[in-house]
Amino acid sequence: MEKVVSGIRSTGHLHLGNYLGALRNFVKMQEGYDCYFFIADLHSLTTHPHPADFHANVKIILSEYLAAGLDPEKCALFVQSDVPEICELYVLLNMLAYKGELERTASFKDKARKNPDNINAGLLTYPVLMASDILVHNADYVPVGKDQEQHLEIARVYARRFNNLYGVEVFKEPRSFNFGNQSPVKVPGLDGSGKMGKSEGNAIYLCDDEATIRKKVMKAVTDSGPSEPNSPMPEVIQNLFTIMNLVSSPDTVSYFTEKWNDCSIRYGDMKKQLAEDICTLTRPVRERIEAVSSDEAYLSKVVAAGREKARASAAATLKAARQAVGFRNF
Numbered sequence: 407m408e409k410v411v412s413g414i415r416s417t418g419h420l421h422l423g424n425y426l427g428a429l430r431n432f433v434k435m436q437e438g439y440d441c442y443f444f445i446a447d448l449h450s451l452t453t454h455p456h457p458a459d460f461h462a463n464v465k466i467i468l469s470e471y472l473a474a475g476l477d478p479e480k481c482a483l484f485v486q487s488d489v490p491e492i493c494e495l496y497v498l499l500n501m502l503a504y505k506g507e508l509e510r511t512a513s514f515k516d517k518a519r520k521n522p523d524n525i526n527a528g529l530l531t532y533p534v535l536m537a538s539d540i541l542v543h544n545a546d547y548v549p550v551g552k553d554q555e556q557h558l559e560i561a562r563v564y565a566r567r568f569n570n571l572y573g574v575e576v577f578k579e580p581r582s583f584n585f586g587n588q589s590p591v592k593v594p595g596l597d598g599s600g601k602m603g604k605s606e607g608n609a610i611y612l613c614d615d616e617a618t619i620r621k622k623v624m625k626a627v628t629d630s631g632p633s634e635p636n637s638p639m640p641e642v643i644q645n646l647f648t649i650m651n652l653v654s655s656p657d658t659v660s661y662f663t664e665k666w667n668d669c670s671i672r673y674g675d676m677k678k679q680l681a682e683d684i685c686t687l688t689r690p691v692r693e694r695i696e697a698v699s700s701d702e703a704y705l706s707k708v709v710a711a712g713r714e715k716a717r718a719s720a721a722a723t724l725k726a727a728r729q730a731v732g733f734r735n736f
């Protein structure tokens with residue numbers, strides 16, 4: 407079975423954009439691929455998170471992904487720092503990673519500009535750690551967003567470089583995962599422009615209670631309404647309809663589209679309906695988050711099983727890489 411590897415950020419909460427976008431794909435992928443999904447806690451160290459919050463953050467994200475549909479019976483769900491083989495491969499790949507090319511990556515330049523006081527070597531070599539995450543399982547596919555494409559290309563370069571340097575075929579070149587030609591779902595924010603995101607401050611979280619969801623939706627940016635029948639929709643209104651398309655029934659969408667077209671739309675009514683439909687969609691997930699996050703025994707069983715599976719897969723690749731480099735047992 408072909409392998410898929412994907413990292414999950416280790417802080418924050420899952421929002422509707424993650425749920426309707428990446429997570430739905432993960433849930434589908436785990437049916438047909440050998441999937442390795444990991445919580446990227448080592449990556450988060452670049453920003454020096456407080457040790458007191460570290461474990462709780464991982465636990466929250468783990469609970470939310472489980473509640474939202476990842477099935478540990480079908481995929482390996484693990485914590486990155488539980489798999490030391492990743493760090494060993496990181497050391498080997500660092501020897502093939504050149505300073506100049508790392509400095510030219512868009513994410514490094516962006517982060518270095520935003521945090522000039524903390525340009526550490528871990529930040530510079532972030533793409534090397536990411537390449538290790540992927541190559542250590544010899545992944546066939548990585549589901550990547552636009553912002554991660556450059557990192558995936560770097561992983562491909564290191565795979566090639568390692569194989570060429572040592573005259574071996576240890577690493578496959580991982581490819582970007584796409585579901586057919588379907589363009590990925592993009593959930594817009596409620597603030598009128600751009601996509602929903604944690605750092606954009608415009609997100610509805612799966613753990614938000616229903617009063618909070620209603621309040622956020624009622625505050626969504628709108629305009630003064632259509633001035634003539636069948637007029638084109640401005641982006642802010644299109645965004646509301648895009649979310650409605652993803653969470654409401656086709657009848658509901660048709661009803662409000664007609665109201666837009668004949669200029670009788672009342673945004674208050676539309677938002678009320680949208681809020682109800684978001685609450686209905688997220689309610690079962692919210693309930694599962696509560697149940698899963700308080701079940702310590704279940705969480706530790708999931709993490710242990712994920713660790714075992716991930717380490718077995720990683721150890722096989724690392725053994726071949728160590729051989730290639732020239733390490734031998736005494």
Ligand code: AMP
Pocket residue numbers: 415422423424426427428429550551591592593594601602603604
């Ligand atoms: P992030 O929350 O930025 O760590 O993203 C985790 C995953 O969710 C990535 O695969 C993103 O592409 C995806 N994602 C984040 N925000 C959205 C959004 N608004 N709509 C669709 N997918 C999203």
